[in-house]
Amino acid sequence: MGLLENLEKTTIQIVKKIFDVQLETVDISLTRKDQNGDYTIMVFPMLRHIKGNPATIGHQIGEELKKQSDLISEIEVIKGFLNITLSNAAFLSDFNTILANDHYGKTPLNKDLPGTMVEFSSPNTNKPLHLGHIRNIVLGYSTAQIIEATGKEVTKTQIINDRGIHICKSMLAWIKYGNEATPESTGLKGDKLVGDYYVKFDQEYKKEIAALIREGIPEEDAKKKAPSIIEAQEMLRKWEQGDAETVQLWKMMNGWVYAGFDTTYRSLGVDFDSLYYESDTYLLGKDVIAHGMNTGVFYKKDDGSVWIDLTDDGLDEKIVLRSDGTAVYMTQDIGTAVQRVRDHDIDSMVYTVGNEQDYHFKVLFLILQKLGYEWADNLYHLSYGMIELPSGKMKSREGTVVDADDMIQEMIDTAREIAEEQGKLDGMSVDEKEELYKMIGLGALKYFMLKIDPKKSMVFDPKESVDFQGNTGPFIQYAHARIQSILRKADFNQNQLNCAEDLPLIEKDSTVIKLLQQYPETVASAARNYSPALVANYLFDLVKEFNSFYQNVPKIVEEQNEDLKHFRLLLCYKTARVIKSGCGLLGIQVPDQM
């Protein structure tokens, strides 16, 4: 049992004894730095159950705590804050418990718990991934890792939007202007190649519209009558009828795109456990709608379209089936959700999708609840804001969209530039260096995106993100590398995982231990709140505290007191382990040397 649990339990017992009141929980937090003490027990919340003066109550509890437990060396009560100072023995004993846990902060996979599914990325197959996808992917992947660390089995998935008019546009342009171009023949990444034809289509389409407008046709009509768009629609019809030639071309081009996406995913270091293709799911959901009609959740209008009335919930009416009986986006998402629960042993789902779809998911979740699925209460829309560069907004119309691969490459290049300027890696081989630049560049990118609350729109500044100072990925990676170097220098033997319990601690020692104690709770909290930012900011605090510790105890390696030296090395060791583990949850690699 950890120190904090112990403290909470004891406090509850004491309150029961003195006041005959059964508390559910006790609010314990770190004591402010400018106050005496390590932990603070909040008395204010107890006032709801216990009548009296908060200071007096605090004193009564504090004195009794001190009497009962030899872990507490001092207490001090200020207003409703009971500050307690722990003894060195308490810290050291707890630190030993932390050390003994090899997978500290991670709950082993519990197969008895129902799993959860996290969806992210979910691209269209007509253009390459861009900067916005990176935020999506990094967020979704990290959230999946964090949930997994709490013992739940997580299935990472994406729904690939592989059908529709946009795909036909690329296909059509390829036929017309492609000259049999393939990724092999052009040397282009598959998704780029297909994306280029999508752009090409759009250019030609615009020319046609312009020509029609010159002939005096109104713009609205011109958009519908341009030969290109009519051809594209015709192609979509053929595809839906299963025309062999069209389907074959569609498969080939999508294959190129998938290969291209895989390359991007690999360089981001992410993977998926399951894939859903819209071409398989776009007809799903109609049976669910039919069932919902019977139970009165949906109703049919005169023209045959099916709707749900959500005005009682403060929303609008929403269509769920077209008048011709075909599925809309919502139908499909309903069907896919049901399908996923059938396919996997899960009781909850997380959708990583941009905040422009907030309304859609609100409606989707509400519909699923009304349909009576018990898992519908456990759905979460991990919504995130726009991302832009210091140079301004990304607009696909103006061609200012930042390509994901280009961005990744730029990060690696910047990392290389900075590292070479500092010239700290001179002993390494070329391959080792390249590996390191990749780690740093990607670490910078991911950390910068994850440390910020997803809801907020953000400006991504590549230069600021690779700074080795401040709240950045490289700063944290660097701390890890430095600790490894200390351990190497000291010839630290990690098999001796135990420290004596009667050492003289300085304040910095116990501060680091306190932060280490908080790690599991931070992970749990991050999972509850779907918030990688909590983990990121925790790591930054830990590293800052560690640095300060390291400055104040500069010569660990030369320490004469063998026990103390061993203890401080253990502190370094465990801190490094926690950094590595936390970075793992963020999908960030940490180097042993840099």
Add this chain to the structure above:
RNA sequence: GGCCUCGUGGCGCAACUGAAUAGCGCAUCAGAUUUCGGCUCUGAGGGUUGGGGGUUUGAAUCCCUUCGAGGUCACCA
């Protein structure tokens, strides 16, 4: 117009369920160290948490109102 989200020192961000004097990083300034204005450390300045009201022993956090930014209101996905 309706609904949703956001608004915190010059800039970028924290504060999980309301709690002590609202934290941190950049940047700025001053010292220390360094044969480097560049690396590191210590410290300082900088805020009525957009404005106004309310609930509470206690509000950045909850409620109302107002201003500002963004998003969204398709038989598109």
